Amino acid sequence: DAGVIQSPRHEVTEMGQEVTLRCKPISGHNSLFWYRQTMMRGLELLIYFNNNVPIDDSGMPEDRFSAKMPNASFSTLKIQPSEPRDSAVYFCASSLLIGGKNEQFFGPGTRLTVL
Amino acid sequence: GESVGLHLPTLSVQEGDNSIINCAYSNSASDYFIWYKQESGKGPQFIIDIRSNMDKRQGQRVTVLLNKTVKHLSLQIAATQPGDSAVYFCAENTYNNNDMRFGAGTRLTVKP
Numbered sequence: 001d002a003g004v005i006q007s008p009r010h011e012v013t014e015m016g017q018e019v020t021l022r023c024k025p026i027s028g029h030n031s032l033f034w035y036r037q038t039m040m041r042g043l044e045l046l047i048y049f050n051n052n053v054p055i056d057d058s059g060m061p062e063d064r065f066s067a068k069m070p071n072a073s074f075s076t077l078k079i080q081p082s083e084p085r086d087s088a089v090y091f092c093a094s095s096l097l098i099g100g101k102n103e104q105f106f107g108p109g110t111r112l113t114v115l
Numbered sequence: 116g117e118s119v120g121l122h123l124p125t126l127s128v129q130e131g132d133n134s135i136i137n138c139a140y141s142n143s144a145s146d147y148f149i150w151y152k153q154e155s156g157k158g159p160q161f162i163i164d165i166r167s168n169m170d171k172r173q174g175q176r177v178t179v180l181l182n183k184t185v186k187h188l189s190l191q192i193a194a195t196q197p198g199d200s201a202v203y204f205c206a207e208n209t210y211n212n213n214d215m216r217f218g219a220g221t222r223l224t225v226k227p
Contacts, residue, residue, distance in 0.1 A: 004158075033215075042218075043159070043220075045214070045217075056214060091158050102149075102215060103161045105161070106160065107158055108157060
């Protein structure tokens with residue numbers, strides 16, 4: 001298994017531009033998570049999906065952020081318009097929530113720099 | 116670089132020594148806990164988990180201890196190796212729930 005796949009690995013963009021981050025979860029997993037990691041705030045949960053349905057988006061910073069999961073094998077996190085304070089590493093993780101055990105498998109992350 | 120941010124607790128140990136990383140959790144309703152390891156440039160990686168009906172669980176070279184009375188979790192690494200150098204996070208949630216909350220992390224440095 002290739003694990004959780006994220007693309008791109010690095011993204012540099014200018015303020016005001018739209019940014020789309022992509023994630024392919026591990027096949028068979030039923031939950032997908034988007035996290036943001038910064039020096040200032042550590043690892044923050046932005047949103048998670050169960051069976052492709054968004055369950056909790058309370059961590060999404062503001063309306064500029066949106067996430068979709070059109071099918072079980074793909075999710076996107078979009079920032080429009082992007083701002084310098086969005087610069088961070090964005091992680092996608094997936095898990096198979098079964099029998100209560102919730103081991104999340106993380107992707108390698110996308111390092112976003114907004115100039 | 117940033118001049119203000121999280122000041123991660125740090126632990127520096129000599130290669131071969133045992134390491135103990137501590138974590139205080141906040142939610143008394145939490146009943147499931149995980150330790151993750153994050154190496155530089157990588158995503159967090161699962162190490163070991165424990166449910167609240169246990170107070171100790173052992174893996175390969177790692178042991179997790181849970182003290183529910185004081186809401187404290189620890190990770191013990193035996194015979195620490197240079198490859199153990201990383202940031203270690205504890206995470207908590209309630210069993211069968213997806214809302215996992217991560218601590219700030221502890222940076223472990225292993226000196227050869």
